[in-house]
Amino acid sequence: MSNSSQEPRKYRIFISTGEVSGDLQGALLVKALWQQAKQLHWELEILALGGTQMTEAGATLLADTSAIGSIGLFESLPYIVSTLTIQQRVKHYFRQHPPDLVVMIDYFGPNLGVGRFVRQYLPQVPTVYYIAPQEWVWSVSQRNTRRILEITDRLLAIFPAEAAYYRERGGNVTWVGHPLLDRLQTAPDRTMARTTLGIAPDQLAVALIPASRQQEIKYILPVMLAAAQQLQTQLPQIHFWIPLSLERYRQPLEQAIRRFGLQATLVSGVAGQSQLVIAAADLVIAKSGTVNLETALLDVPQVVMYRLNPLTAWLAEHLLKFSAPFVSPPNLVLMQPLVPEFLQYQATPDAIAQAALELLQSPAKRDQMRLGYQQMRQQLGEPGVCERAAAAILQLLPQWQPAESRQRLTPG
Template identity: 55%
Template structure:
């Protein structure tokens, strides 16, 4: 979409709502693109947001930092209920006093669905968009949530082709823009350069551990990952372990857990991308980071654990049985990276899977070839700028999308 430049006038005002570390990353990339495209068009722009440090660094004015209140699961969400409600109240008050030209939701289904219903009710003339919609195309339990998501968004922008197909069937005005992470890893980073940056030798055997970006993952996912790493270390003492830090708030807890486990590992809090790029294999939690690892061309083993009661309710009562949990496998609709979820996530199983990839160059090469297919499916670089163009067009002229 091409817009004609406009003479500067009153700033265009956009409000963005997201949460968790991955939402903050995607939000930051979008904020950068919005300012970039607005500058090209000569449009003064103001962005206010619920998000995190990355969005603030990209130029958004934060109403609150929502990266610390994200969770997966029923019981896991309870400790964050009060702060989440407080952020919701702040957002509603702000929007009521400062109606923007456009409200943009990014993932973060529960809070954004609630906020979206408020905007529809209290600010019916404010246009809305959903960018990176919740994975209902994978995990939907019933139609009502999907219908509600479509109802709160005048426009939806999809990053996965299956996402666009799914929501379109529910009547959404939706455009597939491609995946924003392609811009960060095209081409993939050089592993030898990453090793040099971290003081590692080319011949070193390196495993990167990516256990947590949420507090609940420190409790449920970190222990089996550290236990698996101990087994790997006992089998092959030459393996070097790196643990990149996803959030500064987790540093003390991660350092203490590593020390208590007896694992010899290096906590990396600066060159986190290099820590992944330098690895032979990643042992990682499921989430957006799986796509980052794949786009960095690093073979990986994926795991995740919830509160056992939450898991049983989801599996037996709600009948929630997704074919895969890793976005890599979901996009390709194949199990190209091994997944060990909940009861399968034993230290022995995780260690064996990592050791197999360390010892078998053919298995690593096959996974990397599959990553090539993944890149093709995710589209072309430039997703954030395409999304920004569509959002700016909507903010300037809402009728343009109808």
């Protein structure tokens, strides 16, 4: 659909996300939106809550939320004031400059506030939830699921099971596939990654991915580095590579590396540094999250761990009766123990080091894991995910009334 003979349509899109992984997914979507809009001869103004990756993709940030994120009740307390301040800023902006469309990416608590505001004060503005919170995995009640669907006109699911879960509960759902499939199209191979990072072909290299949240520096980093220390004792030739997710974590990471006496290199300032480090590695030891899926798609063996504040973990287990079959995305896709997971009290240096050592020393174990990766890959859809998501989003734009012609909301 093209209107090249007329004035270009102008639309204002607002995208809301947080944390490092949300910033990455948001950036991939922003690029796809620009591409789709160019083909349609539309002009876009993309405003966002996100981080530097979204800025580099062409979005204008209303606030940087890449470092605002936590898992757990107590862990979220330090971010309450900043989150509320940002939400007020967004609401004030919406009153003065109503968007044509709102896209929410993960970031459940803040996005719930944004979605409710849009529903109440801008009911004509369509809302899209892309990469919805994983209620389909570990919902302790249907309350949060209902809240997500109440603020969502269209939900773009990245996993088949996610699509089925929300569709069965009345959601308008489209399964688009996982966006990391698109990122994989330009991923380096092992040789290229090692050349870029200056790693010798025969160097035993292990990637450590400990933290994209402040709480992970406290609860995950010491355990992971203690496991690395054990590996280094048994395999003196080993060298560790750690991508720096946020500059603010540089000092605690450097201090921890020295404290544990590790032969380690902190990688920063390199384009796609996390992907490079993973692609170059013989093994990845990582916190649970999107990085596990990226590691699997790059066909690198891995060990997964996670730890919370002990009180948060106790409350989740004993009061909320929280239970999930798995937490790492590769295991969730197949609902099988494809990669070893060590959670909370099971996440000890001994257990993590032993699982890592077995993978490093056993070609059979590595081959078995890679076979599982192939099966997992078949469940993620086909490349072109971001383009499909962008097309689905742009289809919801109110083409008859762009934001420039909208009347401003009165403060209230």
